[in-house]
Amino acid sequence: MHPAHAILQQFDIAKKEVAENSDNLPAWLPILQQYGPSLLMECKNAIKLSKTLVTEWLSTYMLRGKTKAKYKASLISSYLASPKHLSHGRSIDILKLKQKGVNIQYTNEVNPDITEAVQDIYLTLSMTFMRTGAYKIYENHLGKGFYRTIQVTVIPNPIQRPGPQLSTSRRFN
Numbered sequence: 141m142h143p144a145h146a147i148l149q150q151f152d153i154a155k156k157e158v159a160e161n162s163d164n165l166p167a168w169l170p171i172l173q174q175y176g177p178s179l180l181m182e183c184k185n186a187i188k189l190s191k192t193l194v195t196e197w198l199s200t201y202m203l204r205g206k207t208k209a210k211y212k213a214s215l216i217s218s219y220l221a222s223p224k225h226l227s228h229g230r231s232i233d234i235l236k237l238k239q240k241g242v243n244i245q246y247t248n249e250v251n252p253d254i255t256e257a258v259q260d261i262y263l264t265l266s267m268t269f270m271r272t273g274a275y276k277i278y279e280n281h282l283g284k285g286f287y288r289t290i291q292v293t294v295i296p297n298p299i300q301r302p303g304p305q306l307s308t309s310r311r312f313n
Contacts, residue, residue, distance in 0.1 A: 144183035145223035151180060191217045202243045214243045 154172055159163045191214075198213035205211065219240050225232065237244050247255040263313050276288035 144186045147175075147183050148180065149223065151175070187221055194220060198242075203241075216240050216242055242278050262285045 150171070154168045158168055194217040195213045198216055199209040203209040203213055220232070234244055234246065247258050247297070265277065268277070272288040273292040274287050275290060277285065279285035280286075
């Protein structure tokens with residue numbers, strides 16, 4: 141549920157800060173204790189698997205028939221898997237993707253009639269992810285779906301007691 145790059149970066153920061161000053165260890169212990177013994181390896185494997193799958197899919201489908209398809213797909217995959225994007229949820233500019241060799245078009249270039257439908261789907265999914273515990277959705281053309289969710293606990297803001305009333309007018313006797 142958390143970006144693999146972020147976990148690896150946080151662990152590297154912890155190692156560096158503790159190595160520079162062991163007084164930092166008590167601050168890092170609660171954070172480091174959440175890591176299971178295999179988490180860092182799982183993060184590295186997840187990054188490697190993502191790059192492998194994207195390279196395969198790009199060369200097989202989007203770049204099929206192009207010269208050096210596998211090489212181009214590998215470059216694109218590395219770009220997409222780069223931690224420089226800072227977030228899984230952040231979109232990547234279409235012009236930058238085109239510069240990297242991604243065969244991509246705006247929906248209105250392909251079929252102007254579907255642009256609104258794609259926007260509606262995007263907004264619906266965005267709202268679903270923001271307002272529910274869903275973090276992954278699989279649906280098919282038959283209306284069947286599988287939804288991965290987490291339990292969301294809403295903690296209400298504490299009720300603030302009204303403070304002393306300040307009057308802007310003065311009373312004179």
